[in-house]
Amino acid sequence: MSSFEADPEVGLSAPATLELLEGAPVALGGPRGFAVTRTLPNRQRRMVGAWCFLDAYGPHDIAGSGGMRVAPHPHTGLQTVTWLVAGEVLHRDSLGNVREIRPGQLNLMTAGRGISHAEVTPESHTPTLHGVQLWVALPHQARDMAPAFAHHDDLPVVSENGLTTTVLMGTFAGVTSPAICHTPLVGAEIVLAPSAESTLTLRPDFEYALLALDGAPTVEDATLKPGPLLYLGSGRDAVRVATGSASRLLLLGGEPFEERLVMWWNFVARDHDEIVQMRADWSDHTPRFGEVHGYDGDPLPAPAMPISRLVPRGRTR
Structure with missing residues (x-):
């Protein structure tokens, strides 16, 4: 963890330091899988608001290759958020949804009590793949809700002072995303034009x-x-x-999430025994997670x- 001195004039009660959280390399789908950099959960910090998982990938040159191929797998107790800078990803889930996502569009899958999905690069694709996959932990009152899926291709965009901001989730820069949130949070992509300089208003x-x-x-005095x-x-x-x-920056934020969680494999739960049951339900092919057709x-x-x-x-750890 590295620290940078923050400007005391920014924010009425700004913390003394910023924390730089290094990512870990991970191969999705096994040792020869698709390479990503995982920064949440991190050794120093497990969450930012309800954001509990962050994988960034690319830009990868996938010309002449299959690109991403993540076989059907289960989720519980969370929302998956897919956001692309370049390329295409084809989503299939056990509710029967089949949707190709492109840059500027948001895929939001709410696992609730259980869902399964697959993510692949479509057969016809552009040569570069670059994006992020995030999870949002569902609070206790929503974690066993029915699974759901939404695709948003008309997100609010604000342009000023050399910044173009697309709000993925929550409210930021005076606009609100149509995506459903279950805790107070925000996610936004901020594109900075050359020589742009501005101040982002925060809560x-x-x-x-x-x-x-x-x-x-540059964020405060740190080059990122x-x-x-x-x-x-x-x-x-x-x-x-x-x-x-x-x-280009990705901004994540939210009210600090105070519930204690168990995160294991693709599941978010509250204790060990819940994880054991989730694993058994997936391994035994019970109806809980459904079936992904077409993969x-x-x-x-x-x-x-x-x-x-x-x-x-x-x-925090």
Whole structure:
């Protein structure tokens, strides 16, 4: 973890430091799977608001290759958020939804008590794939809700001061996304034109983080490059961003999530025994997760349970 001194004039009660959270390389689907960088959960910090998982990938050159291929797998207790900078991903789920997502569009799948889906690069595709996959933890009152899926291709966009902001979820820059949230949170993509400089207005009761998707933007006095997640903390009412060349940021924020969670494989639960039951339901092909039709291949098998009991944890380690 690296720290940078924050400008005391930004925010009425700005924290003293920012935290740079390094990502871990992960191969989706096994050792030869699709390469991503995972910054949430992190050794220092498990969540930002209800955002509990962040994989960033690309830009990958997939010309002449199959690109992404993630076989059918289950989810519980969360929402999956898919956002692309370049390329295409074909989503299939056990509710029967088949949807190709492209840049500027949001795929939002709410797992609730259980759903399964597959994500692949379509047969006809452009040569570059670049994007993020995120999870939002569902609060106790929503975690066993019926599964659902929504595709949003007309998100609100605000352009001013050299910044073009697309609001994925929640409210930011005076506009609100149509995507359904179950806790107070925000997600937004901010594209900075060359030489842009501006101040983002924040909510002091939210905690925030920023991820550079491309370029080398400056956040306060820190230069951020693709890879690490910059945690801003809470108590801020503003943050300064600037860039020399064109850059792109992903802003995540939300009310600190106070429930303790167990996150294992593709499941979000509240204790070890719930995870055991979820794994058994997937392995035994019970109706809980349904079936993904149209995928050419077998679903992902669940990994073995760890020897020790899984322990619920808070939003920090």
